[in-house]
Every structure is written in structure tokens, then in C-alpha cells.
Amino acid sequence: MHRHHDDEVHEHDRGLSYDLPVLARRRMIRLMAGASLVPLVGCSADEDTSASSSSSSSSAASSAGSSSSAECATIPSETAGPYPGDGSNGVNVLKESGVVRGDITKSFGDSAGGTAEGVPLTVTLTVVDAASGCGTPKKGAAVYLWHADRDGKYSLYSEGITEENYLRGVQETDDKGQVTFTSVFPGCYDGRWPHIHFEVYGSLADATAATSITSTSQLAFPKDTCDAVYATDGYGQSVTNLRRISLETDGIFSDGYDQQLAAMSGSAGQGYTATLTVPV
Template structure:
């Protein structure tokens, strides 16, 4: 079940709804009623600081991530320029930005293939000896890491996504999750799909039908800005219990 914060709750009511609610509350609420209402709002605020959904590493996790400490993960891959900015926050510190977290990411290329794997029924293209589109960085004082990449493609059964594994500074696993991409007629996914070298949207699996994201993407959904000609930039916040 998804929760909304106080700002989202009030926004969903609209000004008229807030006014309509406020008048009878002011006229008829007892002190106990006021305390109960405040508790509900405070609870909705606190639950917004919750750990991001855990997801499977999938069939293609990075085999030796400690050897891939790098910001630029493009290697020899071609595609629409893409930057990835991830902020890690600690739910045990009121979602303060977490410095010193180790962040591994990996994603497929424009054709839907992963490095370090292949030559099988699951992925016919054999990339077992190369390591493109995989990298590791450590969060700075603002809890941030950045990567330079190319916009991922997609493959059968999955919407466009990025895999992420977060560790604490001593290497203990904190969370394995995935980053979802916005969809819609003007979304980056659609624009990139129609660009040179990508395979379009025919047969694409949308988030609602994806076997990982079909249960919802509210805390896994990224924000993406930019253009095909200038490249796209993704930003996303991941919350862990550290």
C-alpha cells in the first residue's frame, strides 16, 4: 500500500477541499480531535522516510564490482548520451544524506544486452569478456554519486531500468533495488526508442506489466530531463537503512 506525505495529501484535496474541511474542524473539533488529526499528519510525514523497495539483482549482476570503480561506464557502447545522478539517504537518520555508501550500478546497452554474460538462450550475444555499462562509486558529503553512460535499451519482458546495489562503507550490503523510467508519449524512453540505433517501442513491456515493477514504482521512479540531441540526465533518490 502506497502512502502520501502531507503536501501530497493537501494537494489532492485542492484549495476548496481544504477550506471545506477547515471550517467545520475549527467550529466543532475538540482538543482530542485536534491531537488525533495532528498524529495522522505526523505519521504520514514520517512514513515518507521509508526504505526503497528491494528488488532482484536479476540474472546479470556485476561479477567483480570492486574492480570497476569508475564514473564513466560507457566503454565501447554507442547510444544517446546519458548521465545518472543518485542520492543515497539513511532512514535511520531521518533520511539524511548518507556519505561513504558504496553504489554499484549496471544496465543493458541499446540492444538490450549486458556485458559479462551471453552465448546462452537467455542472451545470445556473447559479451562474457567485456565490462561495459557497469560501475562503482562512493557517495560524497551530499550522499551523491554520478555516472556517465548511454541511455539503456530494453529487452523482452522488462521495461527500461537500471540495477543498483548499495553497500555501507565497510562493504555490508544495504539494499538491492532497481530504478524505473517515466513513460508516456513525450517520455525519454519513447524519444530514445525512436532514435537511430534503438529498436523502437514495438513489443515494449511497460512498467505496469513488468514482472518487477507491476506492484508499483512510487519509490523507484526516477526523474529524467533533456533531449535526444543533447542527451538525457536521470536523477533519483534511494533510501536505505544504515
Template sequence: MADAPGQLSLDRRATLALLGLGGAALAGCGSGARAAACLATPAETRGPFAGDGGSDRGGRRHSVLTGDEVIRSDIRDSFAGLEGTAEGVPLDLTITLLGTAGGCNAMAGWGLYLWHNDAAGKYSLYDLPRANYLRGLQQSGDEGTLRFSTILPGCYGGRAPHLHFEVYSSAQAALSGEPAVLASQFALPEDACRAVYSGDRRYGDSLANLDRWPTRRDFVFSDASEEELALESIALEGDAGRGFKGKATVAIRY
């Protein structure tokens, strides 16, 4: 796994050593449990389609973190005058932010910017320059939780299904151009993705792509231990017909 330049993170194996865990995981932050100590979520590459003010591979700069309109829980529609709605199987996602210092305490008042590709594997702003859907910023509540209404992303060539996120000290910090405290990615359960991809035409070649690039072959997740991958994975409940409810935990070295 490649850490993003400039992120305030340590190599994950160094993190294990610092926390005194060796090769064993304590009852996991990944499941939302509070433990006497816990693993920090590993940093991962932001990718070229962040839309947070950085440049893409063509040198173009894009940012949605410029106004309050991006602070929203339902990220399926475009906003700020752009067009389009992301179609796909609904995913109601709850993310809990925890701090590793003091035993995985809830992190209230922190910001998380979430973005991902659509059912066809396209990213707004980059593949679809007139759309900015599937991007949103939320601030965590008293229990450290924040929620997004989105869709299950498709699987495009070269990557397993995933979602990107960045954590900031607050939503306002994100809008003010302060650097993210953590940039990372979520993996998704392959069985649920296969069930969706096999029966929904909106997902195009996603099933064939997933066959070629499962999570354990993905360049971001392939070197993760079982404990680390669990920490970076979204747990899903539901089905392809009704949609899914997802839960994930992000633990920050704070």
C-alpha cells in the same frame, strides 16, 4: 515485486506500516525531499546478470567487484583489459542516498554498484563476454550523492527499460565481498524512451518491445503503488538529440 534472497529488507507494505504511513506517502524521498519520515526504496530481484560474483542461469560466475578499476563515474567503456564502448544517447545520472532513520538524512561514504543493458538490450559479460561496460561502482559524497555517465538503456523482450543497482556500506565493502544492504532497480519514463527508440537505429527493436512490455506490465514494477513507482523511477530532463540528465533517490532503512 520479488525481494532478492538475503537482502536486509522488509515487505514494502510492512515498511509502510512500520513507518506509520498507512496507505499515504509523505513528501517523497523519491524527489530528493527530506521529510520527518520517508519510504524506504523497495528491494527487487538482482536479476541473472549482476556481475557481482553470483552465477548466471548457465552456472557461470562473473564479478567486476574485484579491483579499484571498477570505481569509476563514466561507465560507457570496458575496463580491466576487456574491450568495447557502449554507444547510445548519453545519460548523466545523479543518485542521492538517504537513510530513513532520522528523516531521510544524507548517507555519505556508502557504495552503489550500477549496471544495465546496452542500446541493443545486451548485457556485458553475459551476452558480450569480452566486454564489461555499463558497470561501475561509486562512493557517495558528503551530500549522499554519486554520479554516473552512461547511456539510456534499450528495451529488450520481456522487460520494460530499467537499471539495476546494489547498495553497500562502502565501496570497499563491495570490493571485499560483503553482502549488499539493498538490491533494487530503477524504472525510466516511457515518453523519453519512446522518443529515443523511435529515431535511433542503435536501439533496434526497443520501441516494439516497450509497446509489449510497458512499465505497468513489467513483472518487477507491476505491483507497485504510484508512490512506490515514483520512488523507483529516474526523473529525466533533456531530449533524444542532446541526451539526458537524470536524478534518482535511494532511501535505505538505516
């Protein structure tokens, strides 16, 4: 099972005690959804997700809310990994003043002042109610989002950036159930496909109290976007690491990633926008 494989591949996403019940929940979701389940957002590994197809990708993302209940399943639950910063593994950034923000490229607070470098990335997540067929946005929910920097390191934990807290932030969903974060494209570290972690909470109060998580999952990036980004300056090691992994062999996404593959628009020169619908 892929959770065992993930423990073996890389230390960034351990958590077998968490993952075993997750697997059971995911199997139940798929049995209930049936073989005819239609992906809500994103595309298959063979589809073109380049900038030239951004308009169709955006249309797919916007139409997700109109899916019928028979086509709607909750976002797959995944491990938060060992570096969540939500208090479940030591460090808790959620209770710090300044964590509620849209631009997560810079650290906040008196003890940190660094800025994450890399290709600009805007991430928009749309949180919807799965029970209503994904047609109802979850207004007033909250999303905590975090990811690795260009070098594949996590603020608060990785050597050299333990005093930084960039690439972490919380936002409350608007009337459309959306949150938007300004960030940089994460690097590919050894053993994992490029990804972003996020947690959904019932409210902003729950998120900043680091309690009552509704859902924990991960967003994946299409390969052609990764290739374009990693051809730019500063991502050299990511090129090597990406050659060793695929969505099909990644310890998290190998059992299915249709609901987690972001729709992309933009370019490496101007920056990218990633969108994903998150049914909870």
C-alpha cells in the same frame, strides 16, 4: 504475485528464492508507512516527465531530503537478476581494478576494449538515511550500478560481449550522499520495462569486496523519455519491445514504482539526466 510473473516473462530477472522474502519486506514497509505515503522522487505514469518539466522534477528530487519520517520509506528491494556481476552469479567484476569509476561507457582492463553506444545518459543517485526521515545523506556509502546496453544485452554474460565489462561501475557517495555515472540509455528487451540495477553498500571497501549489501533495487524510466530515445538510430528493437510492456504489467514495477521512477531532464539529441533519491 508479480515475482512469479517476472519469472514467466523474461529470463533477465529471475530469482524467486530471493524475491519471496523481498515481497514480505515490502508489504511490511507499506503497512508501516500507511496509505498516506508520499513518493520521494519521480512522478506517476500520467504525469509529464518531458524536458519541459525538468525544472519541477529537479525540485522534487532536491526536496526529497526534507521529507518527514512519516513520509519516508526505504527504497523497494528488487531482484538483482541473473547478470549482476557481483559474484552472486558466477562473474565478479567488483574485485577488479578499474571498477571504481564514474564513466561506465567503456570497458576496462586488458581483455576488454569495447564502448557502449547510445543516447548519452547521466545518472545521479542520492543515498539518504530512511531512519532519520530521509533528511541525512549517507556520506561514504557506495553504489554499484549496472544495466543493459542499447541492444538489451548485459556485459560479461550476453553472447558476443562476455569479454566486455562496460555499463558497470562503483562509486563512493560524497558529502551530499550522491554518486553520478556517465552512461548511455539502456534498450528495452523483451519482457521488461527499461530499467537500471543498483546495489548500495555501507562503504567502498564493502562494495569492492562484494560483501554486506545494504540494498538492491532498480530504477525505472518514464515512458515519454523512452519513446523519445527509442525513436533515434540504433534502438529499433526497443520500440517493438516497449509496445508489449508497461510499468503496470512489468514483473518488477507492477506492484508500485513511485519511489523508483527517475526524474528526467534533457533531450534525445543532447542526452538525458536521470535523478533518484535512494532511502536505505
